[in-house]
Amino acid sequence: MSDMVTPDNGKVLIIGGNSDMARALSKVLAKKGFSLLLTSKRTDSLVSFSEDLSIRYDVDIELRSFDVTNEEQGNALLEVWGTQICAVVSFVGYMPNQGEIVENHEMSRMVNDTNYLCLSWWLEAWAEKLSENRGGVIVGLSSVAGDRGRKSNYYDGASKAALTAFMSGLRGKYSDKGVDVITVKPGFVKTKLTASLNLPRALTTSPENVANRIIVAIKKRHSVIYVGWYWRCIMMVIKALPESLFKRLSI
Amino acid sequence: MDKIISGWGNTQRINTTLWEEEISDYVEGISAKSNLGIRGCGRSYGDASLNTEGVISTTKLRNFIAFDSNTGVLTCEAGVTLREIVETFVPRGWFLPVTPGTKFVTVGGAIAANVHGKNHHKVGSFTEFVTEIVLLMSDGRLLTCSNSENKDLFNATCGGMGMTGLILRATFSLISIETRFIQQRVIKTRNFNETLECFKENACSTYSVAWVDCLASGESLGRSVVMLGEHARQRDLDTQKKSPLLREGKNQLNIPFYFPSGLLNRLTVGVFNRLYYFLQKEGVGIVDLEPYFYPLDKIHSWNRIYGKNGFFQYQFVLPMEESVAGMEEILATISASKTASFLSVLKLFGKDSKEKPMSFPTEGLTLALDFPNTKKVKCLLNQLDEIVHRYNGRIYLAKDARMSSNIFKKIYKNESQALVGIIKRYERTQTFQSLLSQRLKIR
Numbered sequence: 212m213s214d215m216v217t218p219d220n221g222k223v224l225i226i227g228g229n230s231d232m233a234r235a236l237s238k239v240l241a242k243k244g245f246s247l248l249l250t251s252k253r254t255d256s257l258v259s260f261s262e263d264l265s266i267r268y269d270v271d272i273e274l275r276s277f278d279v280t281n282e283e284q285g286n287a288l289l290e291v292w293g294t295q296i297c298a299v300v301s302f303v304g305y306m307p308n309q310g311e312i313v314e315n316h317e318m319s320r321m322v323n324d325t326n327y328l329c330l331s332w333w334l335e336a337w338a339e340k341l342s343e344n345r346g347g348v349i350v351g352l353s354s355v356a357g358d359r360g361r362k363s364n365y366y367d368g369a370s371k372a373a374l375t376a377f378m379s380g381l382r383g384k385y386s387d388k389g390v391d392v393i394t395v396k397p398g399f400v401k402t403k404l405t406a407s408l409n410l411p412r413a414l415t416t417s418p419e420n421v422a423n424r425i426i427v428a429i430k431k432r433h434s435v436i437y438v439g440w441y442w443r444c445i446m447m448v449i450k451a452l453p454e455s456l457f458k459r460l461s462i
Numbered sequence: 463m464d465k466i467i468s469g470w471g472n473t474q475r476i477n478t479t480l481w482e483e484e485i486s487d488y489v490e491g492i493s494a495k496s497n498l499g500i501r502g503c504g505r506s507y508g509d510a511s512l513n514t515e516g517v518i519s520t521t522k523l524r525n526f527i528a529f530d531s532n533t534g535v536l537t538c539e540a541g542v543t544l545r546e547i548v549e550t551f552v553p554r555g556w557f558l559p560v561t562p563g564t565k566f567v568t569v570g571g572a573i574a575a576n577v578h579g580k581n582h583h584k585v586g587s588f589t590e591f592v593t594e595i596v597l598l599m600s601d602g603r604l605l606t607c608s609n610s611e612n613k614d615l616f617n618a619t620c621g622g623m624g625m626t627g628l629i630l631r632a633t634f635s636l637i638s639i640e641t642r643f644i645q646q647r648v649i650k651t652r653n654f655n656e657t658l659e660c661f662k663e664n665a666c667s668t669y670s671v672a673w674v675d676c677l678a679s680g681e682s683l684g685r686s687v688v689m690l691g692e693h694a695r696q697r698d699l700d701t702q703k704k705s706p707l708l709r710e711g712k713n714q715l716n717i718p719f720y721f722p723s724g725l726l727n728r729l730t731v732g733v734f735n736r737l738y739y740f741l742q743k744e745g746v747g748i749v750d751l752e753p754y755f756y757p758l759d760k761i762h763s764w765n766r767i768y769g770k771n772g773f774f775q776y777q778f779v780l781p782m783e784e785s786v787a788g789m790e791e792i793l794a795t796i797s798a799s800k801t802a803s804f805l806s807v808l809k810l811f812g813k814d815s816k817e818k819p820m821s822f823p824t825e826g827l828t829l830a831l832d833f834p835n836t837k838k839v840k841c842l843l844n845q846l847d848e849i850v851h852r853y854n855g856r857i858y859l860a861k862d863a864r865m866s867s868n869i870f871k872k873i874y875k876n877e878s879q880a881l882v883g884i885i886k887r888y889e890r891t892q893t894f895q896s897l898l899s900q901r902l903k904i905r
Binding site for chain 2: 259260262263266267269
């Protein structure tokens, strides 16, 4: 791991801890000896998971409720844990069916707030906290969907595009302040969120692979990673297509 | 999910629906089922974990729930394996109080089979260290069982082979160890009487087990290699071992395919036995606990060495007073049959809790034998059943794949009636069954 991210230097804060990818990363980190501050909107299904990890790897796992749209919860976390964290990893993502979002302003507001706007407050605040203490890393889960808006997924895509741009700026701001900012862009991942979708096997990865790629990225201090790596090539092609052609594609 | 499953002996394969869910799904859905088996790692040798109507798998019940690092008391879900417990807790100075010869057993399976180890003569079986079990009953009730609550159900579940309910979680104590090494002493004996004398002289040894050459006959009948063991203290080790609790090296071998049937026969086993007996060196040495307790675990899928027909493991116990005459008759019968037992392991059993009706161990000598699955062997085992019964002995259900309900009712007459009585007290329907319970007509 990079110098700033070691078990001795502090805990890892996980935001959106209920997701399969978050659980996979929590396991890897606990196995490496990291104590965790595991947060999620709903924590009841994380209780037995965190107790098991804590006993299995002999590390402290604190479990806290944290809805990114709840400012009180967010501020409390910063106040109580601010000096004890060396890394923050966000797996937050709200992805309702696009058909349901259209004309549902409340839902589209929620998508935007959860995936980008409110999350951005906390990513900035934690980057600032880390820079004041011993440095560290901020990792945010975006998506290949943010690389270009597709007609089948542009509400979620837009929020991820906003997050990607935001993190790019954050990366620049903190690059000389001892805080790395890493954008993770997974393609298709086999999780409970995507269980009902028919994803092409060759292009679908596992939550465990995403977790392992994140560890490598932190260690090697990467800026933007695609999981699997081939998505970088796929998205390069997608982004290069002229709009006159792209708008007619059914993807 | 439809799957083909078998016991470890591979003598019977069935196609069944394997239910691999989380606890909450089992609690919600159990009352809709009427005939279900239960399966952990599937390491029982026969049909104890098989049921053609459906089988609940505990593979997802894998959480540690609580651990007291002062007392070593652990609570975990029933699908946690002994391997996970050894890997997690040995580096922290804790070990299983009783362990069978393989780590690939779930906690639920260890309770349901009431497993024993090389130290039964000193401390009894695994469930002596279990203080609480939580059972899911067929109507969805969760029952906590212990010495003070639902005590009869607790006792019936220990060794109850999954017939009393689905074990969801259990609480039991680990023992404290200073190092992960065993101080082993190897003694060679020339015949069965010497082996027995050796066990008696070393009854205060924490661990003892004997590998028996079942093909030796005449004056050498029952010649053995006895392996005694004590947990090594720090002072017993070379100063070179800096981390006495951490494991060095983890090479795992695998048997990737079935060997041809008949590879293990009287000739090949005879050669192996002679070599093994003569090459073993007597004396004292330090060994890691892995090869001492789990010699075969290093070879993944070692059961394939017996070929696709599989093999029977036959384990019985004879009460102390009858054990000499009984063992001699059994060994002579095996020798005369000209069949070969590849692995023959002898242990001393101490007193066991009489409160647990289906608990296998009883004070005396127990012998476990491996035989290939052939007609000749099936005849031999029927003969051995009669001899065991004649000497008031018992046969271990966790290993059994072929005993008849007739002989079972003779051997376990009172115990099976007690078990059925207790089950009827708590269950209205007969949900938890296996091909074992059906074959032995336990109900």
